[in-house]
Amino acid sequence: MPLDTATVARIAKLARLDIPESDLEPLAGELSNILSWIEQLNEVDVEGVEPMTSVVDVTLPMRDDEVTDGGHADDIVGNAPETTDNFFVVPKVIE
Amino acid sequence: MADASGLVGLTIAEMRDGLEKREFSGVDLAQAHIEAAEAARPLNAYITETARTALDRAFFSDTRRAQGPVGPMSGIPIAVKDLFCTRDVLTTAGSHILDGFTPTYESTVTTNLAHAGAVMIGKTNLDEFAMGSSNMTSHYGPVENPWRRSGDNRPLVPGGSSGGSAALVAARAVPGAIGTDTGGSIRQPASFCGVVGMKPTYGRCSRWGIVAFASSLDQAGPFARTVRDCAILLGAMAGHDPKDSTSVDIAVPDYEAALSGDIKGLRVGIPAEYRVEGMADEIETLWGNGIAWLNEAGAETVEISLPHTKYALPTYYIVAPAEASSNLARYDGVKYGLRVTGDDLADQYGKTRAAGFGAEVKRRVMIGTYVLSAGYYDAYYLRAQRIRTLIARDFHRAFEKVDVILTPTTPSPAFAMGEKMDDPVAMYLNDVFTVPSSLAGLPAISVPAGLSGDGLPLGLHLIAKAFDEETLFRAADVLEQAAGFDAQPAFVAGRP
Numbered sequence: 001m002p003l004d005t006a007t008v009a010r011i012a013k014l015a016r017l018d019i020p021e022s023d024l025e026p027l028a029g030e031l032s033n034i035l036s037w038i039e040q041l042n043e044v045d046v047e048g049v050e051p052m053t054s055v056v057d058v059t060l061p062m063r064d065d066e067v068t069d070g071g072h073a074d075d076i077v078g079n080a081p082e083t084t085d086n087f088f089v090v091p092k093v094i095e
Numbered sequence: 096m097a098d099a100s101g102l103v104g105l106t107i108a109e110m111r112d113g114l115e116k117r118e119f120s121g122v123d124l125a126q127a128h129i130e131a132a133e134a135a136r137p138l139n140a141y142i143t144e145t146a147r148t149a150l151d152r153a154f155f156s157d158t159r160r161a162q163g164p165v166g167p168m169s170g171i172p173i174a175v176k177d178l179f180c181t182r183d184v185l186t187t188a189g190s191h192i193l194d195g196f197t198p199t200y201e202s203t204v205t206t207n208l209a210h211a212g213a214v215m216i217g218k219t220n221l222d223e224f225a226m227g228s229s230n231m232t233s234h235y236g237p238v239e240n241p242w243r244r245s246g247d248n249r250p251l252v253p254g255g256s257s258g259g260s261a262a263l264v265a266a267r268a269v270p271g272a273i274g275t276d277t278g279g280s281i282r283q284p285a286s287f288c289g290v291v292g293m294k295p296t297y298g299r300c301s302r303w304g305i306v307a308f309a310s311s312l313d314q315a316g317p318f319a320r321t322v323r324d325c326a327i328l329l330g331a332m333a334g335h336d337p338k339d340s341t342s343v344d345i346a347v348p349d350y351e352a353a354l355s356g357d358i359k360g361l362r363v364g365i366p367a368e369y370r371v372e373g374m375a376d377e378i379e380t381l382w383g384n385g386i387a388w389l390n391e392a393g394a395e396t397v398e399i400s401l402p403h404t405k406y407a408l409p410t411y412y413i414v415a416p417a418e419a420s421s422n423l424a425r426y427d428g429v430k431y432g433l434r435v436t437g438d439d440l441a442d443q444y445g446k447t448r449a450a451g452f453g454a455e456v457k458r459r460v461m462i463g464t465y466v467l468s469a470g471y472y473d474a475y476y477l478r479a480q481r482i483r484t485l486i487a488r489d490f491h492r493a494f495e496k497v498d499v500i501l502t503p504t505t506p507s508p509a510f511a512m513g514e515k516m517d518d519p520v521a522m523y524l525n526d527v528f529t530v531p532s533s534l535a536g537l538p539a540i541s542v543p544a545g546l547s548g549d550g551l552p553l554g555l556h557l558i559a560k561a562f563d564e565e566t567l568f569r570a571a572d573v574l575e576q577a578a579g580f581d582a583q584p585a586f587v588a589g590r591p
Contacts, residue, residue: 008461015420015464016427017457018445027461030519034462037520038409038475044482051480052487055311055536056298056561060340075199079431088429091440 002032102127103589104267107171107324114160114170121160121170121214125153128172128216128269135268135588138239140259141217142177143185149214156212167351168331169212174263174272177218178225179205179315180304188306189223189233189256192451193432202304203336204273204315211331216269219259223453224423225280225308228525230258231512232455240288240509241266241584245550251509254284254525257318261288264318268588271319271328275305277312278411279529282541282556285318286504289543289552289582291575292318293325296561297536298343300329301336309418310341312411312533322542322572326350329564345562353565354572359393361570364497368404369528371506378503378553381545385501385555388577389570397497401489406482407531408523413466413479414534419456420463426451458519487535494560499570502528504541504554532558540571544578552582 003011005024008031012019019027054060073086082089102124105113113119129146149172156170180186180198187193205215222232229252230238240253241262253262257274261284264272274281276294285292293316300315307313317328330351335344365386370379386396428434428447435450437443452460466475493500506527515521532539538561541554555574559567 003465007465011461011465011468013445014468015460016424016441016444016448017452017460018442018449019457027458030458031461031465034412034458034519035465038412041406041409041413041478041482044403044406044478044485046478046481046485049481049484051477052483053480054341055483055487055534056296056341056343058298058341058343061337061344063337072199078199079196081428081432081434090429091437091443093440 003028003035100127103131105270106321107270107319107327108321110171110270111167111327121153121156122150124170124172125149125214131268131588132216135263135266138241138262138266138586139236140220140238140262140268141174142187142220142235142259144217145184145215148184149216152209152214156214159212166211166331167327168208170214171271172214172216172269173208174217174219174260174269175205175215176221176257176260176272176274178221178275178306179273180306181205181215181218184218186218186306187235189221189235190451190453190456191234191433192426192448196431200304203301203338204305204332207334208331213331219257219263219272221259222256223456224306224419225256225275225277226419226455226459227255228279228283228522229515230255231516232453234453237512238262241586242289242509242551243585247549249511251511252287254287254509256280258284260318261285261290261292264288264290264320265584266586266588271317271324273315273317273328273332275313275315276533277309277415278533279526281316281318282504282529282539282554283525285541286552286554287509289580289584290318290320291322291325291540291542291571292316293329293540294533294538295329295333295564296538298341299333299538299562299564301334301339301342303336303338307422309415310422311418312415322540322568322575323351323354325540326354326568343562348565350564350568353569355569356573356576358389358570358573361394361499362497363389363394363396363570364399364493364500365396366399366401366404366493366500366502368401369502371527375507377547378506381553381555382503385544385574388574389501392573392577399493399497399500401493401531403482403485403489404531407486407534408527410479410482410486411530411534412462412523413475414483416459416463417467417476418463420460420467423456423460483534486531490532490535490537498559498566500558502556502558504528504556508547508551508553528556537561538564538567540567542571542575542578543580544574545580546582552580
């Protein structure tokens with residue numbers, strides 16, 4: 001099913017990508033090509049097949065719920081474009 | 096060798112032995128490979144050279160050696176794909192969006208290598224966020240393959256995404272390098288550059304501190320010019336890490352000790368489905384040579400079937416973008432890297448991500464977002480995860496009958512820069528032989544095995560059972576000896 005420009009604009013919004021109006025048409029073409037190639041998966045009979053959740057046969061390890069590390073606020077904000085007192089600074093969200 | 100020291104071009108095993116016999120020092124090796132990095136600059140394969148730290152680490156390795164026994168990687172120069180976070184060293188993932196990112200922590204794999212005494216010469220160029228098969232998508236520009244077609248001077252791609260690592264090893268600028276492989280990102284460039292490249296079993300190496308692309312597929316692995324060197328390098332990278340819950344808590348074997356040269360009775364599977372339509376004669380011939388070499392060494396070939404092979408690539412192009420769209424949500428202009436100011440927070444996100452991501456990354460993030468979005472999740476993502484189960488099952492069944500599987504690594508040799516750029520799907524087809532084993536989490540290796548009609552390297556690909564890297568290395572070593580690949584690229588670092 002080919003994607004129309006409205007759908008591409010919706011995906012771009014979900015993905016938080018500012019796509020200029022003029023790029024929607026070519027992007028719709030590219031993404032539709034990829035998706036139509038992917039359509040061949042519909043030929044496969046997947047009835048009763050479990051979706052893969054782990055590629056190797058292991059159980060996820062558990063550990064005690066306790067603090068093992070911390071106190072690195074300076075490191076954590078060290079690469080941020082803008083910070084104040086070890087907080088990340090963003091444009092005002094609540095008016 | 097034109098380098099004054101005569102050290103550039105040695106293998107890791109030769110460097111280790113020479114260091115042990117005090118024929119040269121780690122500092123000598125570091126110095127020679129810092130100069131080799133400068134000589135290799137026309138390839139654009141390093142994003143960052145780390146000469147000063149390299150000399151410090153080499154000096155430290157020499158000091159340790161003077162005090163007592165050291166590990167096999169001690170003092171050995173390596174290059175590191177710029178997807179591994181390195182403390183106080185710029186880490187870019189080949190993306191504009193990580194501008195200026197200097198991690199305050201070190202990835203587990205590079206930590207393991209540093210503890211083993213390895214000496215990082217620099218961080219290597221790659222496709223942006225490891226998404227690509229050509230190295231053309233890097234924000235830092237394309238990497239040149241050191242090889243040229245005979246009688247044709249057009250620059251070729253080194254493959255990708257770990258193109259810089261593969262090109263540097265091929266050009267003798269470094270004896271070994273590390274990369275990551277999600278769908279073929281080590282094995283395909285290894286094949287294109289005529290070096291050995293290996294992807295271990297998913298869970299063998301920690302993913303902690305590696306910039307994430309598709310977390311259920313990403314795995315670190317080694318590049319070198321010999322199978323033995325890859326075995327040595329992997330031994331220093333692998334191991335359980337409590338910080339990565341998918342890293343497996345089993346002992347790391349002595350991979351080098353597995354290279355016995357004896358494959359008598361080894362059962363080698365030849366999957367019928369890999370004889371793809373329109374496969375070039377030279378690839379077919381190469382594969383036939385591989386079968387004959389292994390047979391001559393006493394292995395037994397077995398025809399096998401992996402029925403869902405043709406669905407692996409489209410399955411991958413749902414699973415990997417889905418995971419990528421989720422992993423790349425963290426690039427928002429708030430925590431690190433590029434920020435483009437907007438009217439409000441949402442506008443800032445949209446503008447930052449639009450400016451920071453390249454075209455291929457945007458495409459994959461959008462495909463991933465689409466297949467995970469309401470109303471499409473079952474039809475695309477869940478279906479793909481079911482087919483992934485079927486693909487893994489195909490391998491499990493095959494491995495009841497065989498010990499390893501032999502295929503070509505890539506459907507063609509390296510292509511020229513600019514070729515295959517118009518059609519994303521044509522580019523994706525590069526990974527047709529490497530993606531299935533990635534989806535099944537299996538260890539696999541590419542070994543240079545011959546030259547194409549126009550003089551370019553071609554690789555053969557071996558796949559083994561999960562966590563049976565020893566059999567994989569043993570078979571690859573025999574294949575390597577039989578192939579006797581000794582051709583050198585047009586460009587060798589430091590050679591006039």
